Amino acid sequence: MVVINKSTHDKCWRGCREKGTLEHCWWECRLVQPLWRTVWSFLKKLKMELPFDPLIPLLGIYPQKIETPIRKDICTPIFIAAQFTIVKIWKQPKCPSADEWTKKPWYIYMMEYYAAVKKKELLPFVTAWIDLERIMLSEISQSEKDKYHMISLICGL
């Protein structure tokens, strides 16, 4: 998914002075951790409690025993959105804002919406996303809100 240029030095590009291993850049870096914590707090609000483990969002490996029912159809787009955000800021010494990554699922949402319409499996899909929309709208800034309400209107939710 990501093309990583062979770095001339092995330090983390974000300037945190740690060794820039793949695991570090995707998960451990203290400049990426706040993003993942935001992701987890979203999942918690959606009543999904997952262990804070990089295997889940990065490799899609879920633990065998999970306390709460996990909707992978919701988790996956959220994790992909977070990964996109990390890629986007890959070489910038800053942490992605919550705003930046909350925008992403909407793109995926729209794509999946049309796929669902085709398959006539719309209803369960929409109910799952209404919850997510409500939570996300409460998190993002007002200027962005208007834009996303548009999507609701278009979709007739």
Ligand SMILES: [Zn+2]
């Ligand atoms: Zn780092």
